[in-house]
Amino acid sequence: MYTHLPSLLIAAYFSCTLVIAIRSFHKQKTSNDFLNETGNLPTWVATLSFLAANCGALEIVGLSGIAARYGVQTFHFYWIGAIPAMIFVSFVVLPVYQRSGVRSVPEYLERRFGPEVRLLNASVLLGSTCLTAGISLYALAMTLHVFAGWTFTTCALVAAGVAMTNVLTGGLRGTMRTEILHFFVMFAGLLPLLYLSRHVAGQPAESWSTRTHLWRATPLLSAKVPVDLVGVVIGLGVVIGFSYWCTDFLLMQRALTARSTEAARRVPLYAGFGKLLFSFLVVMPILLVGHSLPSSGKGTLDQTAAMLMRSLYDPRFLWVGILALVASLMTGLGGNISAFSALWTQEIYRSALRPDRPEQHYIFVGRIASVLCVVLSLAGACATLYFESLSEFMLAIFSLTLAPFFAVVIMGVISRRASSAGAIAGALCGIVMGGITQLAYRSHWLHSGSELNANFHTAIVSFGTSLIACLVATRLIPAEQRLQPANSSGLAEIAVLPASKTLYALAVLLVVCCILFNILWS
Template identity: 25%
Template sequence: MITTLDYVVIGAYFIGLVLLSYFIGRRFQGRADYFLGGRRMPAWAIGCSIIATQASVISMISAPAFVALRPGGGLRWLQYEFAVPLAMIPVAAVLARAFHRAGVITVYEYLERRFGAATRLLFSLIFQLSRSLATGVAIYAAAILLSTILETSLSVSILLVGGICLLYTTMGGIAADIWSDVIQLFVLWAGIFIVLGYALKVGGGPEVLLAHVPAERLQALDLTAHGLGDGATFGFWPMVLGGLFLYSSYYGCDQSQIQRVLSTPDEETARRALFLNGIGRFPLVLSYILVGLFFAGFVQAVPSFAAAIPADHPDYMIPIFIKHYVPAGITGVLLAAMFAAVMSSIDSAFNALAAATVQDVYARYLRPGASDRHYLNVSRLLTVVWGTICTGFAFLAGGVAPTVIEGINKIGSVFYGPILAAFLLAILSRRATGVGVIAGLLAGVGVNLVLWLRFEAEVSWLWWNATGCLTTLAVAALFRSRTATAQPFQPGLREELRAHRRLYLGLLLYTLLIIGISAGLASFVQGAV
């Protein structure tokens, strides 16, 4: 049961973050400050911020639920991480480098310079739709936590979570998001180990819990599953290859992520930030996967706990555990950790949505040439508007997928592949046209929607990222121009790979390392059981 002490801990944490946001935000002069932090952010802070955004409350409560309870779950989720360091190679070598050279605030500005205003507007609107839906899922996940522990209705909790994140985000812009994410990353990581520690204490220790883990949850690598008609959504190949397309698009073409990278002063700083994310995410993911592993044994060893988890809502597992097994005061610390995760994923989305609306719609079509002060005020107003819209979407998020983490990735996977293809064509192809890119986008999204609505059971949703990208490339090729178009921001891929070959080779070797660690962990646990 939550006590006054818990409320004091949570309140102090919130007040500290709001004050941080206020003091950062009062120095802003215009859009570049609000959306890009004046392009002065250091690589290590950007890297921590990107990691914190991915290690959101969705990961904190839903990834352990996937490992412990989801049919077909278990350690297979580790395979999803193998694509992260691989994806940092095309993001750093092609996408981020081109955008930095272009000096854009939103990546959709780049599309206009290459393909025209219609392409920019369409892709920006798609981002605004897909990211607002995904952010609604994130708010819903946080509301699950809050409603379970505070014993409030889910509707009230959704409104409370959306309101808190909105207050915090509106004042400080991207700089406050980044610096608060650095704090929140370590608070979140501490929360993970606190939950794990109490689970081991209540459950009788690691040996007891591991002895109760079902054998089917101990498979980390599923090399035979391909996810094309075999019903294996989370096989090695769809998670690595599909995940490569997904993460390349998410980190390189999604405004909520690439906006952080664009807030660095130069290409080298951006490259280091992406490298830090590529190697730093796996240890954090491994932490909450281990939480899920021990909870897979906990739900078997403590039947009363398993009975308290709704059969159709496995995401309630961690919140119910905190409510019933963690003492007062510590509960407040864990709630602060959870809300740290909430803010790290939602604050950047609100800011990026406002950036896309201001830069790609308002300043482009409605009020071009207005003062920076005017755009700053409109940016804050639109942050409020998007926060309200995303909170509204949260009320619709419960039925998207068995776990929240799948729901948010399904929404993204419909769009990520086609969007990645469009930007690759803009940067690397001299004959691609705006008409071809738009036609390819519509075809790619259409194919993915058909796969979702008609063939979801046969084709893993992870493959949607690849099918969408390849379909877009194929259709766009039908509309190629006969004459080559000059590309002022083409990154020079061969020269980039040659100049930084040690960094990119390191990411490849790191991928092999984490595959080996995952396989070794599964073998160790199977031996212990």
């Protein structure tokens, strides 16, 4: 009776995403309508898309595997690695971007440092976007293969074809509205999992004895434990968390689609409550039945969510779980394809190569870039095999690509003396030193208790090197020779917009929730 149900439901789901894309097609009149949608969408659309863009493959597939490996330590990705940075985005980063009149992080870097820094940032982000798109493509193909019985090649071609068609037809508007559909499907698929796991809860495995508390048995700095305080608080909480939420192109792109400044600032705060909810939907089922989950071995961690659904869901619920996994992975794939298209077209092609072409020309170039991203994402799919889990590969990407430019942004905001040459030197030194550190850990020249903690410390090295190199390079260049664009003011001259009482109330409530959760799980 249920033999063909997974294939039929997946086909129906893909059809719905195509309908949404087609309905968005007639609203594309300018390149902004297709690529960015800046200031065009209501707050609820921007918020749900902002949240869904984050709750993709990294959320369900990746962090469920991290939960199986590290237990409650996974909550750090939410309460330390997300909420503080989301509040900072609302009160500091978005006002700075909007006051500068920019639509993206690379555009802000050009306003602050010059076109060379914008080009460098966009080029690095293009590479990281292809890799993260490849992660989603690989995981999606594997999921469809397990549940629907299709061959891996068929799964990859179908998934890539549907995601590419959505972006080509609907642009960013269609992609964002599809992400909202993905969000509700993900929520519907995870909620029964939390309920059913309560009825099979047992004692955690013996190896979990030190992983049932957030802060106990976590030393300040150690190469023998899975995570240490320096890695969690500084590496994850300060560097990776703030780098990701403050400079990630895809997230900033969605926040800036809100129609007003106040609405844009509310987007990350509203989404913060969604992150708190997802922390329990993703992590708690794994904690409750952790004794039956894989604890090691390449590939097994990324199968945790699928294995749990297959063991707990009967045929009536299994189809919901299947669609939840497919939706999470489609979100990551489609979002990164649209981000790649906007990065290439707006940040490189239009700004540096062909600045005065008609709007329809840029829409056409954006569609060609979407196809190219799907082809290049195969490299990301292959690279995933060399890491223990999806999350650890993505953390390595963030450490090498986002952390250095976050240091550059910080220098640009707090210092008027930071120059274009200093920004370029800082970003390149951070990337190179982060790469050397990552290689040293993987070659066992440096030792760490886990790949996870190695990524945290790599981020610290990358960020710190970039910050120091930017400062040193700026001071070594004589003041009269520094390349300074017209808009070179620091934070003191970029008036931060006053926050409303609603923004303060939302931020305080988020902080209180995080503090209480940390106390309860301490």
